[in-house]
Amino acid sequence: MEAQSQSNPVNTKFEQALEALEQAKPYAKSMYQTELFQQAIELANTDEGIRQLFSYAPRFEEAGVFKGGPWEQAEKLQPPFVGGSLKLKSVNSVVELLSELRMLAIAKGTYAHESVTAGEARTFLNEVLALNLDILFPAETEESRINDGEHIQRAERLFRFLGEQLSFQAIAKQIVMEIDRLTVQRPIMVNRIVKMITMAKQMMDANIDEQAKAALQRYAEAIETPTPLTKQASRLRDYNLALKDASEEALQAEAEAFAQSMEETGLVSPFHAVFIRHVNRQQPELLPATLRLSETGQAMLNEQSELVHDLIQIAVHPHTAQSIYGLSKTLDRGLLSREPVIPSLRRLLELDIHPEVKKLLLTPENKKEGLTANAILVSGTISVLGQPLGVGQGMNPTCQSARAISLWAQHGPGQLMEFIARAARDNDIDMIFEGEPIHSSNLEGGVAEEIHQELDPVSKVLVPHLDKIYNEMMKRTQLRGEDGHKWVNPEFYGEWIPRGFANIIDPITTAVTDYSGFVRLFYATHHPEYNEGHELIYPNPVGIYITNVHGDLLGLHAVSIQRIAKDESGDYRIYFYNPNNDSGQNWGQGIEPSVKDHGEQEGEASLPFDQFVARMYAFHYNPYEQGDTFMVEEEIVERIEELAKESWGKQYTWL
Amino acid sequence: MERVQNNNKVTALLGWSLPAIEAIDKLDRPFVVVGPPEFESFAKENEISFVGWQFQRLNETSVELYEQLKALGVELAVPLYEETVEWAGALNARFRDDPRVFNRSLLLRDKGLMKRKAQMAGMRVGVFEEAYNKEDIHRFLKRVNEALIKVDGDPADPIHVKPLNKAGAVGHRVIHNAADISDIPEEDFPCLMESHLDGQEFSCEAFIHNGKVKFLNITEYIKLGHSNFVPASSALQEWRPRIKKEIEKLIASFEVEYGVIHPEFFISPDGTLNFGEVAARIPGGHIFDLIERAYGFSAYQAQILCSDPDTTEEELDAFFPKDTEPPKGYAGSLMVYPRVRVIERLDVPEELKSHPYFDKHDMFIPATSKVAERVGFGNHYGTIFFFGDDSEEMRRLLTEYEKHDFYL
Known part of the structure; x- marks a missing residue:
């Protein structure tokens, strides 16, 4: 054969x-x-x-x-x-x-x-x-x-x-819109944006729309050569040499141009790092302009000039240039006046970092640049402190952990930095759950099978631990016949989370139960017109359904409500932090979270109050700060229920 | 080949099968397809002569079909699927004006009758009985094990049940205990029960013309319903003379004159040849495709040619390879069933795809990721085809990859 x-x-x-x-x-x-x-x-x-x-x-x-x-x-x-x-x-x-x-x-x-x-x-x-x-x-x-x-x-x-x-010309406009949408949220990780800009640059030679071209030009300069002198220098080294000979006025102009570009785009050029290091050493009086500090920021700088000097010296390098934006915002937030923050930051500068953690931080790229693990960790910490809503989960299903880091960066910087130090030095974090300590180093496996490393340095260090601890806490509540988040969230996130908790899914039958009651309770605890005027003080971690453009259920997601306020036209909106850093997705049924033009602050997304409620399945509330549920109009409840039933609700039994 | 005399005679293919349509088209024979009405628009679009028909049990409307086909010039019906066998019998009985053609076809459609007939012809069969309800099965299982002198605590010997009139593996269940019996759906009754026969199972595809075997293939089963290859390995081919004798016995007693038969046999460890069952349609397990790959002729065309009494000896001699002509190689197929409830992704190992025996596979992630519940030996989701010149390597591949999870 x-x-x-x-x-x-x-x-x-x-x-x-x-x-x-x-x-x-x-x-x-x-x-x-x-x-x-x-x-x-x-x-x-x-x-x-x-x-x-x-x-x-x-x-x-x-x-x-x-x-x-x-x-x-x-x-x-x-x-x-x-x-x-x-x-x-x-x-x-x-x-x-x-x-x-x-x-x-x-x-x-x-x-x-x-x-x-x-x-x-x-x-x-x-x-x-x-x-x-x-x-x-x-x-x-x-x-x-x-x-x-x-x-x-x-x-x-x-x-x-x-x-x-x-040729990209026909899509150039669309791409500009996309970059606008992403940058306006001021994420810490800008790799994807930089990649888009780099790709889109190929289109600028083509015969594209002038406005789109100008916008792309501006973005391209922001990540490369945003100032007069940088345009002449092709390499970082040449630029540094040029700075030594530059006049006072030229340096002033450089500072202004860097700051302007950074403020407009949230993107920082590697040349900016060269410049700020030069200024830090030679002309610290140019720092406020280079960072475009507010009055608070300036005051902070004056008060902690030595610390800031050290932070820049150790952490700000061309490769970590993006942290300049974080530094500017950290100073503006006045964080350096907080008692635990200063020593905590100092501790990180010299922390003895665990070999395993070093491996995570020192990517081949970072090593090539000759960076130390401490430099990366400190630059990352500055970013998180300055841009708490810029923390992202990356490609990981770890929205819970990202949300925790963001919350602590806003309201518990001392605790955050304690966790960072513990994780970086000991490769372990411990939390107390219902009186029992849980050590991450004793745990196997979290929600994520594997942590995808496209993350900011703080998340790289913390998320593997937080994810395991969170998972363990959830395991311990498994048999209680109620959603475990009720107990886990207040202990995992900390005392900022109120103990009241509502979830529409009955864990035994997995059916949607008492939906109208859920909607009423949320209005009565969160809507300023129904809740006796209690303001939201700390972010509220809520569970939402992510749906695609057709309203079909994609999965569960965790976001935090940051604020509830009237928008420019006087309607109440929910302003929220979405750890996926890409809030402007279309959720179907005309529900499209906006990221600008409706009063959003940096990193916030927003939706009209009722539309947000129609995607929510769980929230925390303070039972002492509640209005009357019966005051919520039937018609509002019905409208929301309809939106829910015709989208994610199709996947559930309704009781 | 001379086929002038067939030019005006129209052949009816009973059942919708694209490979069969392509085969008869390539033979340049006029044909009409008799199939489920849902194929009508496709047939029309592609200018395929078509008669829509539902093949439920025979009824008084069979005359209607005969009249319709007669009007189209049809003089021959070829059954492609199990449920069309007695329709072909009924139609050919009229075309050939021989009522017994129909009665013979019924023998092939009732597993109880078939078994009896084989037994009467002196063929070895297992112990069998018809069951009309679950009580019958309980009793049969008990009696068979009593006969095997099992005492309490001995593991019971299993029995097999199959609906009387379904194609080979459809609804075939192995019964070990009472729980298995309660799983049998009501629509599977009446069914045939048989004692379990250990041994090597294989099937034959015998192309018969004028009562004589014109070509005989032996298909070696690696795992029933999962994997087989063509032709059988030399160890099994040693049995060929005896197998051929058995098949001739079968042909004589069942009075098969034209077409293809697909009997299944076991060789038990003591060296006896046991008859399993026989069908007269396209076999499952992609066996026709394997035959084409191994011998180089289209088994679909062979079935059509052999079904036609007017095909000449010369035509058939020219069509089939000579006995002295060795096959081109071994052709095997592995049928793949998902072992997960929801299919997330496919895993077809590089090692498999780069193996010189690997021909092709047809697995995709299905549009509905939820896997349909499998009944009996139910339908497979994909098939992997192999071709090579060593039967042992073929056996190894089929055995090894049967264990692999392709659907994850």
């Missing part, structure tokens, strides 16, 4: 599958599509494979690749559906990918289609890219984390290829 060898490379296998499909009669195409899709999946695993697939694209339609499915007629395809199909795990995501390559072949003129012109194909693809910036610039949102997988990576690969092949 002889068996032929099957060690062909993937593209020959694809070619064979395509030929078999081409030869099949129209009615038999479906029998041969399977193997073609399998081989397409194999090819789409690499950038080179996508390129090869594209070279076959002119043959797809005639061969019958799309026969018998929704992609059969190219002229009927609609850009808004593309993103959704690409995000499916099933074979449809592959067919969708092949369909985009067909469009690209039409756009590039390698395939002449009888009903779609090259121009139409280009417009189609531009719109697809613009509508799916999350695939073009992979995000760290709830949705992308929940649905992440091979198919998503494949889609991202496709989009990179489309991006290379098409």
